[in-house]
Amino acid sequence: MLPQERTGPAAESLGALRAALRDTTGFSRLLTVLSEDIPLHALLDRALATLSELFASDVVALLEGGAGGAFSPVATLGLPEDLPTWTPSAGEGSHLREALRTRAPVSRVVAADDPGMDPALRELGLQVAAWLPLANGGIGDHETPAVLVLGRCRPVAYSAGDLDLATALGRQVGLALERYRVKAQLRRTEARLLEAEKLALAGRLALSIAEDASNPLAYLRSNLASLRERLPAIAAALRAAGAAGASAAGDLAELVDDSLEGTRRIGRLVDDLRKVVGPGTPGEFGPVDLRGAIAASLAELSPAGAGAPEVRQERDDPPAPPAWAPYALLRTALTELLRFLVAAGLPRTCPPSPITVRDAVIEGRPAVIVEDPALVVSPEEQRRLLDLRLPEGPALRLGLAAAQAFQLLRRHGARVSISPRGAGGWMLCLVLPVDRGAGDETV
């Protein structure tokens, strides 16, 4: 009943068909794995296990190039867990580099005297190893070089057919990895968009509250001010009423003063809210001439009052290269910062020294440096100047508008640092990207 085993030419044909079938099923097996909707690490794990089976390989590793020509494993199979962290040999003369340079698979017997052999592969007891460059040396987008490494502990060399098929399958793994990364990036972008929409909604709500609150706040302040003016007469009447009235008169003055201070602070918050979420901010991204932006922000400042420090723009160095930033937002940040610094009532050494603002280049990036040699700010206050939280009690804060503007700039690649000046006072450095920034939210 059973089919008989073929012999002669029929067996040869069957052998060729089996080889073709092996290649086809190799693809079908791997594509079946890669089509599964599972986490990336599980996907790569299964893909490498499949390659291990298909090519009888005890070690399989997908390597990706990084900065400075170094390579690191994206996924591995067959590396024992007590193996120290593997940094694949990728220097000149290494087989990995040879595979990248020739854009062709390199297969070698693992010999002790082979200077191009990765010592870690020798340690694993491999007898044969192959390095397969993937798709013009890159994963997916062809920009990041990638190499698939296969190794066998038996002295059985990889055939040319093995290497070609493994390269083709490795490329599929690379493409799957890229697809996954693109999808992950898309998910992050969608999440950010959702967050941005929520923020915009919250902003509109805040603006509405600010608009609605400003009128009642205005007459509340007006009424309190009026009450404060009439307090001497009221107090006199109360004192005339006796000892209890005298005590109440004292308390009343304190209560009215506190209420006035409260309304002033609420007023500042409302103003900040309107600046933060009002129209015109943050504006479109584009190349920004920092020197021009500084000059424009200085022009927005009201004439300094008595005792207020002077603000100077310094232009000693060559202009900084254009920064990549939303111009309106940058203007808001600088203007609000300078308004804060020239405000009356801040603790300053006497006599006040001029505040300087200049454009500069820091680590190759355009920057704005604001130096204030006279404002008395403790290290703790320096750290909290840009805090978005509302201050409790008297504390030095730039206010919501400036803090929010700096926060947004940081999210788009800027770096902000506040530090003491050696000669006294403090300085703020705003380092901006020259291109679309990835964000610097950890600063």
Place this chain on the structure above:
Amino acid sequence: MPTARLRVGAGVSRLQGSSQAGRQAATSAMGPLGDEPPALVLVFTTPRHDLAALLAGVRAVTGPALLVGATTSGELALGEYLGFGAGVAVLAATAGPYRFGAASASFVRDDMDRAGQQLARTSRDRAGPSAHAALVLLADSLLGDLQELVHGTYRVTGPRVALVGGAAGDEQRFLRTLVFHGDQILEQGAVALWIASDLPLGAVTRHGFRPVGNPMLVTRAQGTTIMELGGRSAAAAYEEQLGLAPGALPPERFWDTSVLHPFGLRQADGTAVIRVARARSAEGHLTIQGCLPPPGCAVQVMTGTPDSLLAVVPEVAAEALAVRPDAALLLAFSCAARSRILGERAGEEPRRLQDAAGAVPTFGFYCCAEFARTAGVLGTHNATLTALAL
């Protein structure tokens, strides 16, 4: 560093009383050790015994030495075949040049990969560091896809550690199989024995089947079940390969035929890893024992005769002993499917194995899936004879 030669003794018993059987087999096993205490005890037994009493009987003789074992579908010891019924085989071994460590876990079905990692890690830590090692893995054969367990161990060991072992049996009833660690009898469990060595150790595997018919693509599979081959009912496609009419192999008669004609999973070197379908459902799905040809791969129906299966036995012994020419023990894990195919000649396999091993004692059992990793990560087999020389 221990350099003494490994000393081993093996004993069997067919007594019906569990405690007495354990004592008898253990006493025989301890004999060749003389005054030297055992460092390792292996117990392979029919599941019909009162296992707690059996282990107590063994340990009453061997003392608190490290003990691992499993229920089986037959045992082999010193060339003797103990078929279904009441057999128990005990091996006692000194440490010799090795250091042993064991770990076990119950109810590992839900995450066998992680269990495999944990077993390998813990047993390795208990054995201590070494230049070379082997891992003997025993597991409940009804856990599911046992390759997940093997893959988990491989994450820890890498390729330098030889893997052998087998899935416990219940004399082919496929209802309940158990493994042992010390006094513990583990449900849905697995036990790993790490053998730390200063010299290389290597696993060997052979089966003796050859392909017939045409390769077929696994187009739908899940767990340990193949639903479709080439887009058709797996059972119908299988029957066609055997030249049978659709439905000619009803579920109740399926195993009698399928054990003779397992599937072969083609490997890179042209060999095949065997997968035995032990049951078919009314819907035409085929259940593979302990592992699965993954979707997308090609399988071929294989065939084997008693002679072809027995022909590989001396090859296995010779190759295993070539790795360790100074071996004092040949551990062997054969398959219950092989003994079923061999039928009345089942006793020939352990006898030939012992003949080929010469003075080296042979010891092992008949499994419901064998473990042996020789190339790549795939280390789970059916209908295969595997061995490790120590």
